[in-house]
Amino acid sequence: MKNTLGLLLTVLLLGCQTDSTLAPSKFKTIMIKSVGEVETLPDVATFQINLNCLQKSVKVSKQCLVDKSNELNSKLLSFGIKQDDILTTSVNMNKSYTWRNNSQVFEGYNSSITIYITLRDINKLDQIYTELLENRNLELSSLAYTHSKLDSLKNEAYVDALKKANTLTDKLLTELPASEKEILKIGNVEISASMPESKEQLEQDGYAVAEVAAQNRSIAISKGTVLIKATLFVEYQIK
Structure with missing residues (x-):
């Protein structure tokens, strides 16, 4: 009888561990596409x-x-x-x-x-x-x-893009049932979102991809200045 109870308890424990491993963590994410800009005189x-x-x-x-x-x-x-x-x-x-x-x-x-x-x-x-x-x-x-320092100017444009992404996310949080954010992923090419829930469910909850500014463009001359743009994709976990 004791052996039977011990075996039953072991099976129950293994079942609990398996359920906790397979169950996806529930969290909400927002993906932001942000374009930063730096404008300077050409040299x-x-x-x-x-x-x-x-x-x-x-x-x-x-x-x-x-x-x-x-x-x-x-x-x-x-x-x-x-x-x-x-x-x-x-x-x-x-x-x-x-x-x-x-x-x-x-x-x-x-x-x-x-x-x-x-x-x-x-x-x-x-x-x-x-x-x-x-x-x-x-x-x-x-x-x-x-401009002779395009690389450093491009880096400044990326910093500007991240600042814009953070600002937009903070504004979105004021309209959502969430108050905290944490960066999960960041990249200068499009990244896949960490979405444990279905896309349809996310859209129902009101959490979708937000976009800042326009598509990234190459260096252009505008009003006698060099305009450098850089695009970032930033994914936030919100809670």
């Missing part, structure tokens, strides 16, 4: 230079391009631009034609080189652009602005 400019030489023979056109590109490189160095910030991206040579009297007329051989410039002293931009435009063999294009 770096980038642009492209296209240098052309049109001559009647291949040999003369090639030599013209060599001479003109060497002159241009010396000019750029004299502006204080470092050699590492002068990048040749393409060199081409093609036959050039023009349309005259309803027929194509051969003009010569057009050799060209494209150079990508990074100007780290943005205060010199007006002077450099003006002098380069005076060269009839040059074409300038693709002027853009950026």
Whole structure:
């Protein structure tokens, strides 16, 4: 009889342990998508230079391009631009034609080189652009602005995103039957929510995904400033 009771008690205890292990913990969560922003003045400019030489023979056109590109490189160095910030991206040579009297007329051989410039002293931009435009063999294009410390500015944008997420969650708590929050997950890519209850039940209880601001965008220029945005996904447990 004692052996039977002992076996029965053991089975009951194991049953209780199994039930507690399988039963999911009941808690509520809120997922916040937040976009942080940092706006600052640019301190770096980038642009492209296209240098052309049109001559009647291949040999003369090639030599013209060599001479003109060497002159241009010396000019750029004299502006204080470092050699590492002068990048040749393409060199081409093609036959050039023009349309005259309803027929194509051969003009010569057009050799060209494209150079990508990074100007780290943005205060010199007006002077450099003006002098380069005076060269009839040059074409300038693709002027853009950026900042030399994008990584640190991006980190500041993430901090701003977290602050916004915390502020929004605090406001939501004033409208919900909860008063405390705790961060469960945080990431800069979309994360899955820790939802022990069904999605339908969460929506009935009024706890759904909240979104702050718009989708993350790449660096853009607005009113003469560089705008850096960073997106965070933050999941909170509330109680």
